[in-house]
Amino acid sequence: MEIRNIAIIAHVDHGKTKLTDSLMKQFGNFQGDEISMDSNALEKERGITIYSKNTSIIYRDTKINIVDTPGHADFGSEVERVLRAIDSVLLLVDAVEGPMPQTRFVLKKSLELGLKPIVVINKIDKPAADPHRAHEEVLELFLELGASEDQINFETIYAIGREGIAKKNLTDESNNLSPLLDLILEKVKPASGRKNEKMSAQVFNLGYDNFLGRMAVARIYSGEILSGSQIFVKGENGTRVGKITKLFTFEGINRKEVSVVTSGDIVLLSGIPDIYIGETLCEDESVEPMPSITIDEPTISLNFLINDSPFAGREGKFVTSRQIKERLEKELEINVGLRVDFSPDQGGNKIGPSFFKIYGRGELHIAILLENMRREGFEMQVSQPEVIFKEQAGELLEPYEELLIDVPIEFSGGVIEKVGKRRGVMKSMTEKDGIVRIIFEIPTRGLLGFRGEFIIDTKGEGIISSRVIGFKGHAGEIKKREYGSMISMVSGKAVAFALANLQERGILYIEHGTEIYEGMIIGNVLKGQDMSVNPTKGKQLTNMRASGTDETLFLKPAFVLNIERGLGIINKDEYLEITPKSVRLRKKYLTEIDRVRASRINLS
Numbered sequence: 001m002e003i004r005n006i007a008i009i010a011h012v013d014h015g016k017t018k019l020t021d022s023l024m025k026q027f028g029n030f031q032g033d034e035i036s037m038d039s040n041a042l043e044k045e046r047g048i049t050i051y052s053k054n055t056s057i058i059y060r061d062t063k064i065n066i067v068d069t070p071g072h073a074d075f076g077s078e079v080e081r082v083l084r085a086i087d088s089v090l091l092l093v094d095a096v097e098g099p100m101p102q103t104r105f106v107l108k109k110s111l112e113l114g115l116k117p118i119v120v121i122n123k124i125d126k127p128a129a130d131p132h133r134a135h136e137e138v139l140e141l142f143l144e145l146g147a148s149e150d151q152i153n154f155e156t157i158y159a160i161g162r163e164g165i166a167k168k169n170l171t172d173e174s175n176n177l178s179p180l181l182d183l184i185l186e187k188v189k190p191a192s193g194r195k196n197e198k199m200s201a202q203v204f205n206l207g208y209d210n211f212l213g214r215m216a217v218a219r220i221y222s223g224e225i226l227s228g229s230q231i232f233v234k235g236e237n238g239t240r241v242g243k244i245t246k247l248f249t250f251e252g253i254n255r256k257e258v259s260v261v262t263s264g265d266i267v268l269l270s271g272i273p274d275i276y277i278g279e280t281l282c283e284d285e286s287v288e289p290m291p292s293i294t295i296d297e298p299t300i301s302l303n304f305l306i307n308d309s310p311f312a313g314r315e316g317k318f319v320t321s322r323q324i325k326e327r328l329e330k331e332l333e334i335n336v337g338l339r340v341d342f343s344p345d346q347g348g349n350k351i352g353p354s355f356f357k358i359y360g361r362g363e364l365h366i367a368i369l370l371e372n373m374r375r376e377g378f379e380m381q382v383s384q385p386e387v388i389f390k391e392q393a394g395e396l397l398e399p400y401e402e403l404l405i406d407v408p409i410e411f412s413g414g415v416i417e418k419v420g421k422r423r424g425v426m427k428s429m430t431e432k433d434g435i436v437r438i439i440f441e442i443p444t445r446g447l448l449g450f451r452g453e454f455i456i457d458t459k460g461e462g463i464i465s466s467r468v469i470g471f472k473g474h475a476g477e478i479k480k481r482e483y484g485s486m487i488s489m490v491s492g493k494a495v496a497f498a499l500a501n502l503q504e505r506g507i508l509y510i511e512h513g514t515e516i517y518e519g520m521i522i523g524n525v526l527k528g529q530d531m532s533v534n535p536t537k538g539k540q541l542t543n544m545r546a547s548g549t550d551e552t553l554f555l556k557p558a559f560v561l562n563i564e565r566g567l568g569i570i571n572k573d574e575y576l577e578i579t580p581k582s583v584r585l586r587k588k589y590l591t592e593i594d595r596v597r598a599s600r601i602n603l604s
Contacts, residue, residue, distance in 0.1 A: 001058075001061060001062065001063055002061070002062045002063070002190045002191075003062070003063045003064075003065065003190065003191040003264040003265055004062060004063070004064045004065070004087065004088075004184055004185065004188045004190065004191060005064075005065045005067075005085065005086040005087050005088075005188075005191045005219065005264070005266060006064065006065070006066055006067070006086055006087065006088050006089060006090060006184060006188060007066070007067040007068075007069055007079075007082045007083060007086045007089050007090070008020060008066065008067070008068055008069060008089070008090045008092060009069050009079060009083075009089050009090070009091055009092070009106040009107075009110065009117075010091065010092035010093065010102070010103060010106070010122075011093075011094070011097075011099075011100035011101065011102040011103045011465065012070075012100075012102060012465065013094075014092045014093060014094045014097070014100075014103075014122060014123075015092055015094070015122040015123055015159075015161040015162070016068055016069065016092055017068055018161040018162045019090075019092065019120070019122065019159065019161035019177075020055065020066060020068045022161055022162070022163075022164035022177060023057055023066065023164075023177055023180075023181075024055060024057060024252060024253070025164065026164055026176055026177055027057040027058070027059050027177075027181070028055070028056075028057045028058075028252045041375075052067055052068065052069045052070060052079070052081075052082050052205060053067070053068050053253070054066070054067055054205075054217065054250045054266060054268075055068070055250060055252055055253050056249075056250045056251060056252065057252070059181045059185070060181075060185060062185060063265075064181070064184060065086075065191075065250065065265070065266045067082045067085070067086060067266075069082050069106075079105075079106050079109065080109055080293070080294070080295065080296065081204045081205060081277055081278075081293050081295070081336075082204060082205070083106075083109055083110055083113055083115065084113065084202070084204055084219075084293050085202070085204040085205075085218075085219035085266065086115075086219075087115070087188055087189055087191055088115055088116060088117065088118060088184070088187070088188040088189075089106075089110045089115055089117045089118070090117070090118050090120050090180075090184075091103070091106070091107055091110070091117040091118070091119050091120065091138075092120045092122050092161075093119065093120070093121055093122065093134050093137075093138055094122060094123050094134070095121050095122065095123050095124045095126060095129035095130060095131045095134050095158075096123065096126050096128045096129050096130070096134075097406070097463075098133065098134045098137040098138075099134075099137050099138055099141045100404060100465055101402055101403075101404045101465050101466055101467040102465065102467055103141070104141060104145070104402075104467065105467045107141060107142070107145060108145050111142075111145055111146070111147050111148075111151055115151075116150060116151050116154065116187075117151070117154055118154065118155050118156075118157065118183060118184070118187060118188075119135070119138055119154050119155070119156045119157070120156075120157045120158075120159050120166075120180070121134050121135060121138075121156060121157070121158050121159070122159050122160070122161050123160065123161070123162075124158050124159065124160060124170070125160045125163070128433070131158055131170060135156060139152070142154070155183055155187055157179060157180050157183060158170050159177070159180065164176060164177055165177070166178070166179045166180040167179060168183070190264070191263075191264030191265070194221065194222035194223070194263045194264075195222075195223065195224065195262055195263050196223075197222040197223050197263075198222065198223050198282070198283045198284065198286070198287050199220070199222060199223030199224060199225060199231070199263075199281070199282060199283040199287075200220075200221050200222050200223065200280060200281070200282045200283070200287050200290070201218040201219060201220040201221060201225065201267070201280070201281040201282075202218060202219055202221065202278070202279070202280050202281070202290045202293070203216040203217065203218045203275055203276065203277055203278065203279050203281070204217060204218065204219060204277060204278075204293065205217035205277065206275070206276075206277060206333065206334045206336065207268060207334060208330070208333050208334050209270065212245070212246060212270040213270065213273055214270075214272075214273050214274075214275060214333050214334075215268055215269065215270045216268070216269055216270075216272065216275045216281075217266065217267070217268050218266070218267055218269065218281060219265075219266055219267075220261060220262065220263045220264065220265055220266075220267060221263060221290070222263045223262075223263055223283060224260055224261065224262050224263065225244065225247060225260065225261050225267060225269070225281070226244070226247075226259065226260050227244060227245075227246065227247040227258070227259045227260070228243070228244065228245070229243070229244055230242070230243050231243070231244060231281050231282065231283065232281070232282050232283070232284060232285055232287075233272060233275065233279055233280070233281060234279065234280045234282060234287075234289035235276060235278065235279035235280070235289070235292075236278075236292060239285060240274075242271060242272040242275075243271050243272075244269050244270070244271045244272070245270050245271035246269065246270045246271065247259065247260070247261055247267060247268075247269050248267065248268040248269070249261055249265060249266070249267060249268070250266060250268070255268055277293055277295065277336050278292040278293035278294075295336055295337065296337070296361070296468070297388075298337070298338075298339055298359035298360050298361055298388060299360075299361060299362060299387060299388055299399040299444050299468055300359070300360055300361075300362060300363070300366070300385045300386065300387055300388065300444065300448070301357060301358060301359045301360070301385070301386055301387075301388055302357075302358055302360075302366065302382050302383050302384065302385045302386065303355040303356070303357060303358070303382065303383040304324060304328070304355055304356045304357075304358050304380055304381075304382055305354070305355040305356075305380065305381045305382070305383070305575070306319065306320065306321050306324065306354075306379075306380065306381070307319060307379040307380055307381050307577055307578075307579065308381070309381070309517065309520075309577050309584070309586055309590075310491065310517040310518075310590075311515075311517060311577075311579075311582075311584075312379065313379070314579070315379065315579040315580045315581045315582065316377055316378055316379030316579050316580055317377035317378075317580075318376070318377050318378045318379070319378075319379045321354060323378070324356070324378065324380055325342065325356065327373060327376070327378060328340050328342075328356060328358075329342075331369060335369070337360065337361045337365060338358070338359070338360055338365070338369070339358070339359035339360075340356055340357070340358055340359070341356065341357035341358075341359075342356060343357075355383075358382075359388065361468075362444075363385060363448065363451075363564065363567050363568070364564070366382075366385065366567070367563045367564045367567060370382065370563050370578055371563055373578075374563075374578050374579065374580050375580065377580055378578075378580075379577075379578070379579045379580070380578055381575040381576065381577050381578070381586075382567075382575065382576050382578065383570075383575060383576075384570045384571060384572050384574065385448055385567055385570075387399055387443070387444045387445045387448070389474070390471050392471075395473060395474075396473070396474040397471040397472060397473060397474065398443055398444065398445060398471060398472070398473075398474050398475065399443070399444040399468055399470070399471055400441055400442065400443055400444065400468075400469050400470060400471070400472045401441075401442055401443075401444055401447060401466040401467060401468050401469060402427075402439065402440070402441060402466060402467050402469050403419070403424060403439070403440040403441070403442050403447065403464070403465075403466045404437065404438075404439050404440075404464075404465050404466065405419075405436075405437070405438045405439075405440070405454075405462060405463070405464050406435055406436070406437050406462065406463040407435070407436055407438070407458050407461070407462040407463070408434060408435060408436070408458070408461050408462070409431060409434050409435070409436050411457060411458045411459075411461070411462060412436040412438065414457055415438070415454065415457060415458065415462070416438065418450075418453065418454075418457065419440050419442060419446070419450075421478075421479070422442060422443075422445075422446030422447070422450065422478055423442060423443050423445075423446050423475040423476065423478050424440040424441065424442035424446055425440060425441050425442070426438060426439070426440055427439045427440060427441055441469070442466075443472075443475045443478065444468070445475070445478050446475070446478050447466060448567075448568070449567075449568035449569060450464075450568075451464060451564075451568065452564070452565055452568040452569070453568075482528060483506065483524045483525055483526050483527070483528055484524065484525040484527065484528050484529045484530040484531060485521045485523075485524060485525065485530045485531075485571065485574070485585070485587070486502065486505065486506055486508075486521065486522050486523035486524060486525050486530075486531055486533055487519065487520070487521055487522070487530060487531065487532050487533065487587060488516045488517065488518060488519065488520045488521075488522050488532075488533065488534070488535055489518060489532040489533065489534055489592065490516075490518055490534050490535075490536055491516065491517045491518050492515075492516065492536035493513055493514065493515055493516070493536060494510055494511070494512060494513065494514045494515075494516055494522065494535040494536060495512065495535070495536060495537070495538050496512040496553050496555060497537070497538050497539045497553065498533075498534060498535045498536060498537045498538070499511075499512060499535060499555055500553045500554070500555060502522075502523065502533055502535060503523075503555065503556050505523075505525055505526065505527075505531065506523050506524045506525045506526045507523055507524050507526075507559045508522060508523040508556070508558050508559065509521065509522055509523050509524075509558060509559055509560065509561050509585065510522045510523070510535070510558055511555070511558045511560075512555060516535060516536070517586075517590070518590050518591060519586055519587045519589070519590025519591060520584055520585070520586050520590075521574065521584075521585035521586060521587065522535055523559075524569070532592060561583045561584065561585065562583055563576070563578060563583055566578075566583055566585060569585070570585060573587060573588050573589075573595070573598075574586065574587055574588060575587075575588055
């Protein structure tokens with residue numbers, strides 16, 4: 001049986017997973033509507049792909065291995081690895097939005113590797129869809145990225161991924177995705193062909209099984225892999241010997257145990273606990289290792305600490321430093337975009353608890369890890385995210401991002417002003433049908449916490465996306481926070497009478513009846529200075545009755561914190577406390593006198 005290996009790449013929410021789901025339902029012998037590549041609970045809730053996944057379908061006696069990749073920039077390292085293991089890509093582009101920042105990123109990577117993409121103009125059934133304009137913009141992007149003449153002559157398919165329809169021409173009649181698969185068989189070269197050579201394969205993804213441990217997803221380039229065989233593993237740290245204990249191939253979204261896998265296929269294997277991405281698996285030492293797979297460096301860092309608040313241990317099952325360390329070590333088994341510093345000198349300082357330094361690709365990357373941990377029963381605290389600086393030739397460098405914003409024209413002025421304050425520089429601005437598309441170049445520091453404000457400023461009507469473009473010169477001071485914290489000076493339960501007065505001073509994070517402790521942040525103060533308040537103070541009661549003083553209290557809806565909101569608004573002298581049921585902001589030093597002492601130490 002011939003094999004074709006393809007990946008589906010696109011910007012977030014352009015329809016990769018829906019298209020893959022439709023392919024599986026039509027040609028993968030699946031029944032019902034429950035089949036979905038987004039199997040993780042967080043992926044289902046958020047409607048985005050977080051982890052790249054493998055599936056396969058059989059079409060006209062050909063096995064087509066499909067890799068569904070994430071579209072969010074924070075998970076871009078997932079896409080880079082996958083592109084090395086496949087022979088062509090389906091580049092999905094929304095017929096309304098056209099190419100977006102992540103479209104540029106994934107297309108650039110695929111062109112550099114010499115791949116010839118098949119362009120899929122998706123969502124052509126949208127009322128505002130303009131497939132011809134989207135096609136022209138894609139062609140311009142190919143030219144801009146320096147595509148070869150062969151790559152520029154790309155094939156185009158028009159599709160409605162949700163309904164499972166694909167057409168070679170817009171005027172064609174179609175009721176399934178056969179035109180797309182026919183084009184794949186015609187234009188993508190067969191993956192097999194070196195079956196009689198010595199075995200060589202390269203690892204491009206990792207998995208984890210509670211019984212089998214660390215597992216590797218690898219593309220076999222030549223020869224055969226046998227279950228139980230001894231192999232050589234070649235990487236940056238030299239050559240070592242390993243033994244394969246289990247072999248699996250992908251059959252739909254499920255894995256099927258096999259005894260042998262031939263060249264061209266994608267395999268899942270276990271038995272090598274220290275396997276890593278980019279390493280070459282080979283039959284003997286004479287086989288040359290393949291070029292290593294590089295993974296983009298992290299751009300932000302923060303500290304993970306044990307929860308030492310007055311409410312510590314009330315909700316979580318795993319609260320100790322040892323348990324958090326073990327969980328982070330397990331995460332490193334599969335999350336290759338993450339770095340953790342476990343050095344002993346990271347903690348044990350005299351003015352704060354011990355911590356682990358975490359390095360990630362962005363706020364969402366870290367937030368997903370925190371959300372998974374809290375659902376597993378962990379309690380922890382994290383510090384304010386900070387960007388990672390570099391020094392090169394005596395110059396201080398920091399990460400920059402290309403920021404693309406689509407916003408109704410009436411909100412554009414406020415957005416431009418706010419991005420400008422965060423050291424963003426406008427590169428281009430176009431307007432169509434009342435929607436303005438603005439492209440900025442902005443330091444990653446300026447983007448931290450901006451997305452939440454953007455949603456509020458545009459009343460939820462704006463679209464924001466970004467991609468890391470590299471390190472550039474330090475942009476100088478960025479003042480993002482224009483408000484202070486409302487800090488509880490007592491412990492107890494918040495009452496409506498006190499909150500009704502406090503809501504006039506800022507935005508509250510808590511509701512009536514919420515249990516609080518001294519040093520917990522219950523809201524923000526619009527004037528910019530921190531303010532200590534008493535949210536437990538009730539109305540003074542007397543035995544006198546007075547007309548008009550017992551009016552009804554009206555409380556505005558609280559700005560309830562979640563992990564992403566908390567990471568966006570946290571200040572330098574604060575921690576975000578995360579438990580299985582609660583997300584709270586607190587000061588590092590809970591009492592007023594301790595905060596004064598700490599400020600004096602910092603000043604000295």
